Each structure stands twice: as C-alpha cells, then as structure tokens.
Amino acid sequence: MILIIIIGMSLVTMLPRVFPVFIVGQLEFKSWINRWLNAIPYAALGALIFPGIMSVQAGQPHIGIIGGLVAIVLAAFGLNIILVIIGAIFTVFLLLT
Numbered sequence: 001m002i003l004i005i006i007i008g009m010s011l012v013t014m015l016p017r018v019f020p021v022f023i024v025g026q027l028e029f030k031s032w033i034n035r036w037l038n039a040i041p042y043a044a045l046g047a048l049i050f051p052g053i054m055s056v057q058a059g060q061p062h063i064g065i066i067g068g069l070v071a072i073v074l075a076a077f078g079l080n081i082i083l084v085i086i087g088a089i090f091t092v093f094l095l096l097t
Contacts (some may be wrong), residue, residue, distance in 0.1 A: 056092055068094040 029037070056064035071088035
C-alpha cells in the first residue's frame with residue numbers, strides 16, 4: 001500500500017513538470033516573445049544576487065556594490081566565471097579588512 005502511495009505521489013509531482021517540456025517544444029513564438037523569454041534567466045539571477053550584494057556588511061552596502069561592479073568589469077573582459085567570482089570575493093575581502 002505504501003509503495004502505491006509513493007508511486008502515485010511521484011506521478012502527481014512529475015506530470016506537471018514533464019508535460020510543459022513537451023508542449024512548449026511544439027509551440028512557435030513570435031521573435032519578441034522569444035527575446036523576452038530569453039531574458040528571464042538573467043532577471044532571476046539578478047533578483048537572487050542583488051540582495052546578497054546589498055547585505056555583505058550591515059550598514060555598509062557600498063562594499064557589496066563595489067564587489068558587484070568588479071564582477072561586472074571582470075565579466076565584461078570575458079574572463080571565466082570562476083575568475084569573476086574569485087575577483088569579486090577578493091575585492092570584498094580586501095574592503096572588509
């Protein structure tokens with residue numbers, strides 16, 4: 001009985017996640033909708049990163065902002081993402097010490 005419940009729960013969880021993959025793959029969107037959809041991951045990433053930048057040091061948001069700007073500059077030079085992250089962390093570390 002427990003095995004049936006587990007299988008049922010997994011199907012109920014899996015189906016709403018799998019069906020959109022097959023449906024969206026068949027749809028043709030206009031070019032402006034595709035551009036808008038392509039921007040969603042960047043917007044979500046910014047929404048996740050920005051609060052962390054602003055709260056690096058309580059009462060001193062400029063430290064996180066400087067670290068974020070260093071990351072932007074390093075990324076603009078086309079550096080590897082690991083180097084961008086290390087550069088931003090090192091900048092914040094220097095400003096905190």
